[in-house]
Amino acid sequence: ELPDKQEVLIGGIVTSVKLFTSKKSGEPMAFFILEDMTGNVSCTIFPTAFAAQRQNLEKDRVVLVRGRTSHRERVRDDDEDDTPIVEILAEEISPLTESMVSAARKASRIVVRLDPTRPETLRFVRDTIEQHRGNGNACPVYLRINRRDKAYEVRTELFAEYTDDFRQAVEHFLGRQAVWVE
Structure with missing residues (x-):
């Protein structure tokens, strides 16, 4: 529902992490899925942010993700649905600690x-x-x-x-x- 490039802060559990190498820079980056009580969202973290946030990204960890929405067109020809794919381009990943939940x-x-x-x-x-x-x-x-x-x-x-x-x-x-x- 959010427009493209909207800043967001979302929390959830990391359910999967796939490490990749950027074709552009040759540096590591990651794709991950963040899930909460309402569903899940695909997230991408590019090399520069990944280098700084890598230690906070692991499967089954509860985190807060600050980033921006990204709308992109579907890439498969056989897909008749013309709604864009929405994902989060992650800029910061912070582990959600019990003290943070309590303070919030x-x-x-x-x-x-x-x-x-x-x-x-x-x-x-x-x-x-x-x-x-x-x-x-x-x-x-x-x-x-x-x-x-x-x-x-x-x-x-x-x-x-x-x-x-x-x-x-x-x-x-x-x-x-x-x-x-x-």
């Missing part, structure tokens, strides 16, 4: 309180979020701005992993209780 259940979003009289805080918050993007356990970040007697909340397009380091960095600059999870 606890936090569905991060809220950062901003002082509208200090415009320099926005750049700081963005830089801090970029430094704490995490390994697949990131939550969307919302900004809360208090003006007069009303609070405004804005969802950003940024994601961060809520860790002690992240919380301490934000609180050091913005003050205590300037960031929390909901």
